Amino acid sequence: MADTQKGYRAWPSTPPTYDQANSEEIQSVTYNKDWNYSLCDCCSPASLCLTSCCLPGLTFGKTQARLQNPKLENYSSCNGECSIFTLLTFTWTQWIVQTIRRGEMRQRYGIKGSCCSDCCVTFWCGCCALTQEEKEMELRTRPELAGYQMAPEMAYSK
Numbered sequence: 001m002a003d004t005q006k007g008y009r010a011w012p013s014t015p016p017t018y019d020q021a022n023s024e025e026i027q028s029v030t031y032n033k034d035w036n037y038s039l040c041d042c043c044s045p046a047s048l049c050l051t052s053c054c055l056p057g058l059t060f061g062k063t064q065a066r067l068q069n070p071k072l073e074n075y076s077s078c079n080g081e082c083s084i085f086t087l088l089t090f091t092w093t094q095w096i097v098q099t100i101r102r103g104e105m106r107q108r109y110g111i112k113g114s115c116c117s118d119c120c121v122t123f124w125c126g127c128c129a130l131t132q133e134e135k136e137m138e139l140r141t142r143p144e145l146a147g148y149q150m151a152p153e154m155a156y157s158k
Helices: 023-030 046-054 056-068 080-089 094-109 115-124 126-140
Strands: none
Touching (some): 023 126, 046 056, 046 126, 056 080, 056 094, 056 126, 080 094, 094 115, 115 126
């Protein structure tokens, strides 16, 4: 059975190569048209909440890194996305890039919402939005929820 619990995992666990989870259970998480985490769920876990409030660029960078590589292989805390977000923070314009990325995330996973709602959320509740986005990205990119994963040694040569 797949672990579809909504507990946040800061780092990915080693996935099984094949999982026979209940497809309805997986679909309730991966094909959910709503956010799996509420915007008001931002205080749990406390470490993510603290990072999002005090060092928001780190949370933003990690979320964007998960988008590129869910296993966070070769992940660096100070990546390009983190740096851009941090620089924009000094001019209070980080919410613009966060609005754009939030919209891209919603579009990728089919989450309901609009550009206007993304803009309002990132402008007025930026730290809570960062926490929500990181938790959502972590949950939706869990390897065990993606179904069958071909083992690396089974890859075909070109």
